[in-house]
Amino acid sequence: MTEGRGVVLVTGGSRGIGAAASLALAADGWDVGVNYRTQADEAARVVKACEQRGGRAIAVQADVTEADQIERLFDAVTAELGPISAVINNAGVVSPAGRVAEYDAERLDRVFRINAISAFLVAGAAVRRMSTAYGGDGGVIVNVSSRAAVLGSAGEYVDYAASKAAVDALTTGLANEVAKEGVRVLGVRPGLIQTDIHEPGRLDRLGATPPLARPGKPEEVAEVIAFLASTRSSYMTGTTVDVSGGR
Structure with missing residues (x-):
């Protein structure tokens, strides 16, 4: 049964959770704009897989830390597929594991720019196109956070955790604004998920620590994202859902 209602843009859609979300949304009846920064071949494969699920899809290169490229991204998806009615705010990055005392300004700038500042910029662009206050027809924004925002990621990625906590605050505050x-505006907080964002051996070391005793699959997060983007979640806003195996 399909539930999609138009065009969805997925940032960071060429791999991991973004790629899985693109496929789940295509299966749910959406036409999908797959954003990528450097991985053109991977994005093309995601587009082909989306099309095999019955919908239209395009890949659009853009660096979502740059406001002008975000505008170009939204314009390109709209021109090719039609007005955007859902945005999956997914682009993210981690730096090598380390303690806060070892961080430098360059590392912090990169992590917060990609994980938090880009999320604000993409959400703002989405509101300007979807909000009825700007002449739009409404829509949904789903921000991809992390369970690290709650747990803190001590000794590894406290900067990543803090940047995702900013995304949680964005979800709450923007939801009330619009x-x-x-x-x-909704959010999802994945836990330990089988993607290449982890350093080698990290999932082997931590994968059995959730109460469900295993790491999650990108597809398990993607199904929640698809639900939140759909009319099935029509009485939800300002909520962030944990998909973390109980961790």
Whole structure:
């Protein structure tokens, strides 16, 4: 049963959770704009897989830390597929594991720019196109956070955790700003998920620590994202859902 209602843009859609979300959304009836920064071949494979699920899809290169490229991204997806009615705010990065005392300004700038600042910029662009206050027809923004935002990631990625905590605050605050403008804002907090964001051996070391005693699959997060983007979650906004095996 398909549930999609139009065009969805997925940032960081060429791999990991973003790629899985693109496929789940295509299966749910959406036309999908797959954003990537450098991985053109991977994005093309995601587009082909989306099309095999029955919908239209395109890949668009853009660096979502740059405001002008975000505008170009939204314009390109709209021109090719139609007005965007959902945005999956997914682009993210980690740096090598380390303690806070070892971080430098360059590392912090990179992590916060990609994980937090880009999320704000993409959400702002989405609101300007979807909010009824700007002449839009409404829509949904789903911000991809991390369970690290709650747990803190001590000794490894406290900067990543803090940047994702900023995404959680964005979800709560923006949802309240635009609730009466036809835009719902939701979040998902994945836990330990089998993607290449982890350093070698990390999942082997930590994968059995959740109560469910295994790491999650990108597809398990993607199904929640697809639900949040759909009308099945129509009475939800300002909520962030943990998909973390109980961790």
